[in-house]
Amino acid sequence: MSVPERNGTILELSDVVKHFGGVAAVAGAELDVRRGSITALIGPNGAGKTTLFNIVSGFYKPERGVISFEGERIDRKPPHAIAQRGLVRTFQITKALTKMSVLENMMLAAPHQPGEQLWRLVFTPRSARAREREVHEKAHELLKLVRLDRLAGDYAGTLSGGQRKLLEFGRALMRDPTMIMLDEPMAGVNPSLGLELLDHMKRLQDERGTTFLLIEHDMEVVMNVSERVIVMNEGRVISAGPPDEVRRDQAVIDAYLGTGRGAGEPSAPAEETPPSEGDTA
């Protein structure tokens, strides 16, 4: 299978399949994400969105299909190798390292730290220390951005659910990624702070050309921030395009109807939705 280097595509999935106990969680998903875009991945409960994230980030091995990132196949790569290539993800159920401080959580994420290699740590401790200072500074900057700077010294275990979402977002940014996949980044986050984060995403997109792919249930957010929306249902991509187009797509309306939720304007189809989810409206 050839790897197409289509101009403007950073991530491309074709015919990706993954079963769990005989049930197809992802059944031949095809999609592409344009370089430098903010793309939303939506779909009713159980559509396979999070599973797809897990496959792309290397946590699940797909049974079939090709995934390429920046023109290189990543579908057989382990998670850390994918993250090292610049494709970083966050988790729907946050994975803050609760026994470490907020600052350590941030600093851990930094790439290119020679002090993480034993021999370099022992033989060139100076370069490790120098990098550590840079990382420290950057961690503080980003913590300010996500409004966690005052909590830098606290154990991450003391953070609230929303704060953990912010920590994960900040931690992902520590890696200077070319693309970030965010799994419900706004869930539980204070609405005004959520808006600031969206602004920051747009700024990163403008200044650095960072690509974002986000699973989000808040349609307001989806329609406002994303220039492209991909809709999944039953493990397949059923629609993709600009928000206005997608919301009029009959297949999309049917998919949401099928779950017994409101049609037309697909309003917040839930996937383990926390109660505070509608707050941003």
Next chain:
Amino acid sequence: MSGLANVQFWAFVGVVAGIYTIFALGLQLQFGFTGLLNFGHVAFMAIGAYTMAILVVKVEWPLWLSALVAIAVSMLFGLIIGLPTVRLRADYLAITTIAFGEIIRFIAVNQQTLTGGPQGTINLTGAGRASSYNREWLDFQGWAQDQLEVILGDHATRDLTMLVLVWIVAVVLIVLLQFMVHSPWGRVLRSVREDEDATSALGKNVFSYKLQALAVGAAIGAIAGLFFAFQFSFFSPQDFDPLTTFFAYVIVLLGGTAKNWGVPVGALIFAFIFAGTRFLDFWPLSELTSADRAFLRLIVVGLILIGLMAFRPQGIFGKKEEMVLE
């Protein structure tokens, strides 16, 4: 001179505590910081001691070279056993590593021509010809004793010299480990211990870090084995019973997981339970034979383990907020 006032006796207790400190430091790195439930740690001690003794006696290498090679061989075994197993979940890793330790012990018992068999290294060159591997060590110890005499005069005995030497190494290792676990490298280990998925999502190769922790811990275990061999002029396979690994767990858990300075404290408490209690000879303890007291001590050790897990899993110095025990 007898009883609690006997300096020689306490020097011996201190040496044992020092050797156990070094041994448990290896486990602290593997289990305390990285979360690897290694139940075959004693095998690394055995490999260190046996490799050194065999190289000195049979290959007639110098002691220092043999010791270095022994540490390297132990690390190599750490990698070999780790490659297929560190991905396993905690309980499976525990069972595979204890089985690995037992395999090593069985080999030490049964490969008589290699190891001297059940009677131990005294038979390394065949039965009837007592063999010794620590002549060079004794020379060194004698030299160190001379230096010590300058400071301590007549107090500088052989045992005291050994005490000083063991604890110098123990403290150096603690300081080194303290530096390592608070470095970026150690930060990754602690993160692996808590959440492997989060760690790999941040671009760290979890598998590689687990292997490194296992191998470095194996090297430290081997150093403990070397001192064990130096202290006792010969040793046998039964010194490397799985019980020895459990003792290291008691020490680590007493001091506190992920607390390097807890290890020597745990080891001293442990050594006191083992050696110091022989002076507690009031009734009803005075009724017991020495064998019975040995059993009683192990009952106490078992109760300490249970009590720690039930009431204070973070140990003496650990912080509850940093506890990671599934």
Next chain:
Amino acid sequence: MNELLQLIANGLVTGSIIAIAAIGLSLVYGILKIVNFAHGEYLVFGAYMALVVNVTWGQSLVLGALFAMIMTALLGIALEFGLWRPIRRRGAGIVSLLIVSIGLALVLRNSILLWQGGAPRRYDVDVFQVYELGPIRLSLSQIVVIVVASVVIVGIGLLLARTTLGKAMRALSDSRDLASVSGIDTDRITAYTWIVGSALAGLGGVLQGLVQNAFEPNMGFRLLLLIFAAVILGGVGSAYGALVGGLVLGLMMEVSTWSALPAGGVDSVYKPVVAFVVLILVLIFRPQGIFGRARTV
């Protein structure tokens, strides 16, 4: 060929003791997530209980074995209520429970040592007469073990397959949450699991004490890894698996010494190592056991 038959017979003897002892360990591992390193001591406890009846009180060993089963069952249930349940309620996870079990093993083993000493003991029975069954030579004690084991294995098989209790145990071992949702009284079934598993461990201890002629309190720990190997081979949590795993393991250990094998077979002192290697290989390549289904969770 005769040698092979003899080895198979020996393997069945070893294997059936391991199988009987493995059921309890496997069920408790599966249901309560307790990797019970003290399980070997349950065997030793049983062996010494029978010794008290048989030697101290001068009664028959049959009576001794029944007494051993009852006492070990009581020990099992007492420890469930006095130790495991309180610690579970404190939210202890699998690693904490495992470490607790090591502490318990030390306490039990050394209590027995304190009580009975470390010298080898033997039952007051005359079962060392050797019978020739065709080409196979078996001592009476070995024959007793095979007969008792067959009865127990069939009995346990029936218990698990036919009775409500057995079905509930298996359901619980499959999924504690699911079983509790489906109206099974998990606490009660857990208690019964300890009773059955401990009684079998006690019996296993008596049988092992019988076939190896003389035993001492370290017998349990020496058997423990073999029992673990059987549990893992059969799939953790599966009682049937533990039975088959024990028998297969016993056969493998004995047959591995067959002189017709390449290099004359394994030296018989390395029989346990065969089991350890099997244990490691199964955990690495097929952690769900050779009979178990792969689970996604």
